[in-house]
Amino acid sequence: MFASNPFAALTETISAEMIQGYVILMAILVVGMTIYDMIHKKSAKYFFAKAKQAEANRVRELGAGDKIGIAVKVATVDVATAGEFCNPMRRISHMLMMWGFILFIVSTVALTFAYTGEAPAIVAQLWHLGAIMVMVGGYWFWFFIRVDVSAEAVSLFRIVQADLFILSLLGTTTFGLLWSIMQSKGDAMWTTIFLALFIISATFLFGGVLWSKFAHMFFKPAAAFNKRVIKADGSRENLPEDFDLTSSEIQKRYPDIPEYMGTNPSYMGLGIKREKPKHY
Amino acid sequence: MPTFVYMTRCDGCGHCVDICPSDIMHIDTTYRRAYNIEPNMCWECYSCVKACPQNAIDVRGYADFAPLGHSVRAVRDEEKGVIAWRIKFRNGKKDLSLLAPITTKPWGKYIPQLRDVPAPTQEQRDSQYLYNEPKYIRMDDGGIHTLETNGLKIVEGVQY
Ligand code: SF4
Ligand code: SF4
Numbered sequence: 173m174f175a176s177n178p179f180a181a182l183t184e185t186i187s188a189e190m191i192q193g194y195v196i197l198m199a200i201l202v203v204g205m206t207i208y209d210m211i212h213k214k215s216a217k218y219f220f221a222k223a224k225q226a227e228a229n230r231v232r233e234l235g236a237g238d239k240i241g242i243a244v245k246v247a248t249v250d251v252a253t254a255g256e257f258c259n260p261m262r263r264i265s266h267m268l269m270m271w272g273f274i275l276f277i278v279s280t281v282a283l284t285f286a287y288t289g290e291a292p293a294i295v296a297q298l299w300h301l302g303a304i305m306v307m308v309g310g311y312w313f314w315f316f317i318r319v320d321v322s323a324e325a326v327s328l329f330r331i332v333q334a335d336l337f338i339l340s341l342l343g344t345t346t347f348g349l350l351w352s353i354m355q356s357k358g359d360a361m362w363t364t365i366f367l368a369l370f371i372i373s374a375t376f377l378f379g380g381v382l383w384s385k386f387a388h389m390f391f392k393p394a395a396a397f398n399k400r401v402i403k404a405d406g407s408r409e410n411l412p413e414d415f416d417l418t419s420s421e422i423q424k425r426y427p428d429i430p431e432y433m434g435t436n437p438s439y440m441g442l443g444i445k446r447e448k449p450k451h452y
Numbered sequence: 453m454p455t456f457v458y459m460t461r462c463d464g465c466g467h468c469v470d471i472c473p474s475d476i477m478h479i480d481t482t483y484r485r486a487y488n489i490e491p492n493m494c495w496e497c498y499s500c501v502k503a504c505p506q507n508a509i510d511v512r513g514y515a516d517f518a519p520l521g522h523s524v525r526a527v528r529d530e531e532k533g534v535i536a537w538r539i540k541f542r543n544g545k546k547d548l549s550l551l552a553p554i555t556t557k558p559w560g561k562y563i564p565q566l567r568d569v570p571a572p573t574q575e576q577r578d579s580q581y582l583y584n585e586p587k588y589i590r591m592d593d594g595g596i597h598t599l600e601t602n603g604l605k606i607v608e609g610v611q612y
Binding site for chain 1: 479553
């Protein structure tokens, strides 16, 4: 069931060009709205103004090699493995959603542009796998990890504008999967219903970029890059330096440390991070 | 001035909510990021600032140690056993770096042996003093303790 291209049967009623046109329209909406959002919120302007401000506090200049190194770290640590999350559950859920969504999008493009008819089983399987990954990560997030639900005991069913992204994402993948299942079962009525819901939620997902947090996919890597740059060039957004109590240079600069703590200060434990925050 | 949260940095982990002695750090139910719900009640105790793993919380310190809007930022790094401070004057000229080792005792290492302490007398129970007062506030050996009477002076660097 998961090996067949659900878009292939669709071409019997809607032309392949129309399907492709819809996909292109969604891509244009995402790009256009992200750019508009950037101009409207002045985020790029703010970003560059902050970078300029940080220049004054720089202790060292970064070369092209350093910047490439940082970009690689951003790609591998911050983006690919969501390294900034402190909570491992949120990290896993986020990775499932992110990688699932990428699989889903790439295979959708493949299934609608490269193989308008029957597609290799693996491509169709990846489309279904992507949808399932998003659903696992997304429903886990929605029911258990959402901070206001787990921490502030807000109702599971309270919906605010900030939920537009996650709900339309879950809608797109869930209805997409159900549409494919009903289609393979040959249930015409439910196939049509789920197709309609699939298209509606996908339109909300890609057309709602301006009002949802869709654009964080592009802004987050930029912020992660900036966070690493200010560490590497020493500007650190006015944060203190990265001290190591066991370094002889630091001990010379602050002679009280070896006096009170010895040259190899003992590890005092995780402190507040000893346990996961849950008392609120 | 009370704390404020850089929303783009906060990831809603709740450490600040857990530690705030005034219970005024909360998670905003729309944006899912922390914010100070009652700025007037903030002690500027820096607990949340130091607890935040994302360094997302900022606060202007009291005027006595950070006059004229100096920027004061603190980082508590348990891995390295360090609490580091950076005070930057508003004109950008003076930039103080303060450093203190974390001296909290490792978890479970020092447990007060209260059973070895003699039980308070009836007179102590009836008194308005708290447990071990005035001994612990050192009023019993005369006068209020100051840096000077203790032979200490303020120096740049590690301070206790
Ligand atoms: S500085 Fe202290 S009182 Fe103020 S919000 Fe943070 S933890 Fe609470
Ligand atoms: S500790 Fe920092 S990251 Fe965590 S909720 Fe508070 S402000 Fe946000």
